[in-house]
Amino acid sequence: MDAPAVAAPSPPRSGIGPDTRRTGRLLGVLALGLALAIFLVDAFTPLEGAVAVLYVVVVLVSARAFRRNGVILTASGCLLLTAVAYFLSHRFFDSDSALLRALVSLAAIAISALLVLRNQAAARILAEQAELLELTHDPIFVRTPTDTVTFWNRAAEDLYGWRRDEVRGRNVHVLLRTAFPGGEAAIRDALMRNGRWEGELAQTVRSGARVVVESRWSLQRDAGGQPLAVLETNTDITERKRAHAALAESERRYRTIFDTARVAILQQDWREVKAVLDAVPPDAATPLRAHLHAHPEVVRDLRRSVTIVDANAELRRLIGADAGAAAPRSLDALLFEDEPTFIEALLALARGETFFEGETTIRALSGDPVPILFGITFPSHAEGFEGVLVFAVDITERKQxxxxxxxxxxxxxxxxxxxxxxxxxxxxxxxxxxxxxxxxxxxxxxxxxxxxxxxxxxxxxxxxxxxxxxxxxxxxxxxxxxxxxxKTPPPRDWLDLREMIGESVLLVEREMVRGGVRLIRDVASDVTLVHGDRVQLQQVLINLMVNAIQAMATVTERPRLLTIRVAPDGAEHVRVTVADSGGGIAAEAVERVFQPFFTTKADGMGMGLAICRSIVEAHGGRLWITGHDDPGAAFHFTIPTTAEREP
Amino acid sequence: MPALPVIAIVDDDEDVRVATGSLVRSLGYTARIYASARDFLESCPVDAPDCVITDVQMPGMTGVEMHRGLLALGSRVPVIFVTAFPTEALRNTVLAAGASDFLGKPCDGATIIRSLEHALMGGSARDATA
Missing domain, CATH: 1.10.287 (Helix Hairpins)
Incomplete structure (x- = not known):
């Protein structure tokens, strides 16, 4: 009979090889021959005695040769042969003792057949169990209490690189150079005390590589309670350990960034917001924006629902929370009433955007406003809303x-x-x-x-x-x-325009030098006499020149050029142009600049151009504005050259 | 008999220039009038005056620049500034540079006369009022 499967499982029977099959056939023939020999001796020799008892041997041999049905058949054959031999040699009931012997033989055959069948069934179960051990992915071996290998499954071969015939009989922990964290003796004590042990071991495979295994030991004792064998299941967790270490490292790095960054980082729980937004039907009659603006209480509730899971040191610094002070528990505590970007963030989230950034002001614990730039990263799928990351940078200094x-x-x-x-x-x-x-x-x-x-x-x-x-x-x-x-008509004189321009330039010379402005004068020689009031026309010129100089104050990328051009305009007028290389004037402002009180200057009265236009028009001319070929604006005015001479 | 003190008058405005010259002469001094600071500076080495009455804002060279030019020439002649637009800043600047006096236009004849007399005596208007 085979040894108990756990101690040393027999080779699997289901996978019958050619050798096993030939042995079975030989044993079958042997059993048949033996049965025939016993029958001949029993039936035709005068030997008195229980020869038929020897059929038990036939049944035992058949147990090795045949499966269940073969054994039953063999046993039935033996019973039949015993009965036939009895009738042949003794006829019916001629001897009580012979009959008794025959009956004893029959009983012995039947009992042995039953025992063989039971044993076969038990062996088959054990073999199936052993095969399961063979099939499992976890490396499993069985060793004696002194570490000698008695069983080594296929997964163990795969993991350790040693075949079962190479390890059988060897000391497994010497072979694998097992390192026992916490001490080998302690582990063995625990095994003896509890019958089992679990823990991590480091071992060396055949190639020399170290592996970390999660090891489970189970102790089998014999009937007397003495240790018989240890079943070790070792799961390779080297990769898992490495992945875990990498994860831990990643986590540690994240934590370092989180804790030491000069950027404020908050982890916020937006699940409630996400659920509420998801519940809004996409084709709702009121667009979400209008709805949120119409229902500030909804926005308020959503703000309250966003809890702050974690916040780093920089955020605490930003809101003035020292180590002792409790950080705010919800986003609501950080935002001022009517904070505008929260609604924008909600809309961005509703649109499915994964990033939203903006500039806003948050409330420090003291209630003071702190200007920040912030970015929110929303998860792209439904999970992860419990840990939405929000980054914020203090822009107080920049603002200041x-x-x-x-x-x-x-x-x-x-x-x-x-x-x-x-x-x-x-x-x-x-x-x-x-x-x-x-x-x-x-x-x-x-x-x-x-x-x-x-x-x-x-x-x-x-x-x-x-x-x-x-x-x-x-x-x-x-x-x-x-x-x-x-506003009475001004005195009119014949004025030399060239001279008048020269005087005006002198008056604004200092402004030009200070403004880094270069003057270009382009005065046609034949049109310099005009009819008008010197003081007023000079006022117009100076006003236009000072405006031009001021318009170029912010120009840095090109030369600041002030151009004064005088050219005939028809037969009876001369046209004076004052052009700059400043920012120009927006199309919609072109007419408004001449209206009283229109000004782009912080402390301007907005009267200059209005007065200029009324002066020019009082002289019978026009004042207007155009762009010109280069950047900037050009102001033009015309003055009559032929007017009735005054008496 | 000592020579009459010579007063140089520098002003680009002819009316003012001539009027001041007349006033100075009416006091018995000799007046020399110059239409620009440059004209005056050119004449200076040949014909040094005993006192200068000058305008501040003049085209070409201002009275302040002219004063600086005089000091550069090593001249210690007292200079009285008379300006149509007196500011405290300008007053401090010229007095710090060693001007004898700083007056605003228009100023009455008595003031000019008092200032002129102090300058000729080697003091300054500030000494007189102190």
Whole structure:
């Protein structure tokens, strides 16, 4: 009879090889021959005794030769032969003892046949179980308590590279150079105590490679409780370990980034939001945007539903939460009332976008606003909404720098404006104060000459004459200003346009130098006499030139060119063009620039061009604006060259 | 008899120039008038005045630049600035540069006379008021 399967399973019977089959056939023949010999001796020799008992041997041999049906057939044949031999040699009931012997033989044959059949069935079950061990993917071997291999399955061959005939009888843990973490003795103690042990072992395969196995040991004891064998199942987890290590490394790296990044990172749970948005029918009557704007309470609830799972140190710094303070639990706590980008993020998510970025202001724990740039990465599929990553960068400093820059620019613009105004005021003051100064000084001198002894009446007369002249000059200046203000027709003179332009250029020379502007003068020589008011036309020219200079203040990528061109415009007019290389004027603003109070300047009154146009029109000309070939704007005005001469 | 003090008057405005010249002469000084700062500077080495009354804003060269030119020439002649547009900044600039006085236009004859007399005595208007 075979040994118990667990201790040493026999080779599988189902896979019968040619050798096994030939042995079976020989045994079958032997059994038949033996049965025949016993029958001949039993039936035809006068031997008194239980010869038929020897049929038991035939049954036993047949057990090795045949399967169940063959054994039954053989046993039945033996029973029949026993009975036939009895009738042949003894007839019926001639001897009680012979009959008894025959009956004993029959019983022995039947009992042995039953035992053989039972044993066969048990052996078959064990063989099937052994075959299952053979089929399993886990490397399994059986060893004695002293580590000598008695069974080694195919998966073990595959893993370790040793064939079963190479390892049988060898000390397996010496062969595999097994490393026992925590100590071999402790593991063996645990096995003896509990009958089993589980853990990780490192072993060496035939090629020399180290493998990590998840090892499960089961101890089999004999009837007396003595250790009989150990079944070891070793699952190769080298790859799993490596993958796990890689995962752990990746996790560690992510954690490092998360903890130390200068970017604020939040992990937020958006599952509720996703569920709500998914529930909105795609063909809803109200578009989602309108719906969200109409129902702030829905937005509010969604904001509350987004919980903050995790937040890194940078975020805590950003919102001013020191180590002790509790970080906000929901997005709602971070956002101000009516925060506009949350709705945009909802719409982006509803559109199926996986990334949304924007600029907003969040609320620090103190309630102070913190300007941020942020990005949200939404998962592309339904999973992962419990850990939506949000990145945010503090742009306070950038904002502050931007605001400081704007403030400086505004300050500069203001200074420039004030300076220009101051200089204009200075020139007006100069113009009016000059004759006044002359008058006062001449008057003083006249008094002095008069008080001399004797009075120098010639000097007095000269001084008083100059007083009158200067007074008249001052009166002219004042009257011109009043005339202009009263919109009465201005005095018309024949004016040399070339000279007038020269004077105007002198007046704005400083602005041009400061603005880095180059002047191009293109004045046709034959059209320089026009009919009009010098002061007013100069005002128009200066206004257009100062506007042009200011329009080029922000130009850096091309030369700042101020072009003044004078050319005939028909027979009776001359056209003056003032062009710049600035940003130009938007088409829709072209007519509005001439309206009173239209201005693009922070501290402008918006009166300049309106006044210029009324001056030009009062002169019988036109003032208009065009683009020109190069960047920038061009202002043109016409002035009559032929007008009735004044008396 | 000591020579009459010579006063140079620099102003681009003819009316002012002539009027100031007349006032100076009425006080018994000799007046020399110049239409530009450059004209004056050119004459200076040959014919140094005892005092200068000058405008500030003039085309070509300003009164302030002219003053700087005088100092560069090593001249210690007192300079009185008279401007139609007096600002505190300009006042500080010229007084710091050593000007004798800084007056706004129009100013009355008495003021000019007082300033002129102080300058000729080697003091400055500030010393006088201090």
């Amino acid at each position: 720098a931007q605001e400081a820059l704007l403030a400086v620019q505004a300050e500069l613009a203001h200074t420039a404006r004030v300076t220009t105004l101051g200089e204009l005021t200075a020139s007006i003051a100069h113009e009016v104060n000059q004759p006044l100064a002359a008058i006062v000084t001449n008057g003083e001198a006249a008094l002095r000459w008069l008080r001399r002894s004797p009075p120098d009446l010639g000097e007095v007369s000269a001084a008083v004459t100059r007083v009158v002249a200067s007074g008249t000059r001052a009166g002219e200046i004042v009257s011109r200003i009043r005339t202009f203000l009263a």
